[in-house]
Amino acid sequence: MSNMSGSFALFVSGMRQIIPVAAAGIIDGIVFGLLARQAGLGVTEAVLFSLLVNAGSSQFAAVGLISQGIVGWPILLSTALLNARQLLYGLSLGPRFQGTPAWKLSLMAGTLNDETFALKATYLDAGGKPSLSFFAGASVVDYVIWNASTFAGAWFGAAFTQTEAYGLDFAFIATFLGFLAVNLLTSFHVKVAACTAAAACIGYALGGGTAAVIVGTLTAIVMGAVSDER
Template sequence: MELLRNNSKQISDQIMDAPDKKKQFLLGAKQILPVALAGTIDGLVFGLLARQAGFSVTEAVLFSFLVNAASSQFATLGFISQGVAGFPILISTMLLNARQILYGLSLGPHFRDIPIWKLMGAAWMLNDETYALKSTYLSQGKKTSLPFYCGAGVVDLMIWTLSTLIGAAFGTLISEPQKYGLDFAYIATFIGFLAINLKSTFYVKTALVASSLACLGYHLNGVTLSVILGTFSAVIMGVIFDER
């Protein structure tokens, strides 16, 4: 009898939680929308460049949908365009995405009670945009919400994949994207992320240190070292110095 009552209570709680979960999902979808739409140009450019690199429309779309990591996708296209294949691409893209480990370590403590299979799905939708939104959400003292995270992730992934499809389908109509400044769209998106987070002197100092080391890394060994030095220097600043 007690077991029956407990089961009834669990079912009742799930029914009561359903509207709140839906509300959180829609809230995440709504809040990511401006950022995801800003990344539409990135998706269009990626689809366009993928076609120029020899990808079919289907291959370009699946690349965006399954990988969902713009920086490593653009890097891979660069390698392929230069005739590089295999192991160098694997190592370079792994290093470029090393920051994802830091993202996971940052968000992980907030999702300890979430089943591993759900976390695997959430990890697939984890990228710079969704991490920025989720970390801001948690920094405001709000309760951990997987539906909020998934709402943001699903919308971001759909827009990224759809824009890739459009870019790949009509990419052959634009032979020189650099001529229109489209190659700068991806960089502009991250400058926007940076601008809205410069809230104190500490953040400004961190940005200056990270950007300086990123430039040094680019000068020494290109994009890969630039990303590594820029990312880890910002992390070290956060660990060693107090935020003021």
């Protein structure tokens, strides 16, 4: 009984702690729903997109390509490249869960995204005990908020078309800047962030958004691998 109550307490703790992070994504979800409708998707299609994919950046990229009339393998390739960072998220969390059954890890991986990883990494770095219950609670709330926001945006998308006029197109960028700000804990983190930003700008100038993500990610990986600083 004590184990069950402890697990439930951790589940509730995860739900509570993810709220500030997940709430920041409400505008992102609404904007995604709006953009999906503008790209020609119906309400059901937009909602299923978030329910099944659950990866904000790749969803935005895919909708951008669809709006340009691009379908098929370019969407699969670009979203796969954008989501390559998920492999790094898994590699970062995996050693903390040695001995955990694969099916449980697969469930956690299915809800692992930028928001939940940010919370989970911060929780573990602060000395929190690796807990699937805690992560499940956080993931449930994040998943519900993202999909409810997508539905709201898609529902009103037909009537609300000028997202840029209200600055809503910047919401997704602002969310990631918030994640970055709370994780700049050492001078090395600042150096990595600055070098990654510079590399991403060069990548964007040479090959667009996808190239910026790839170049920026590789820069951070290389700096982390070769440096003794942390």
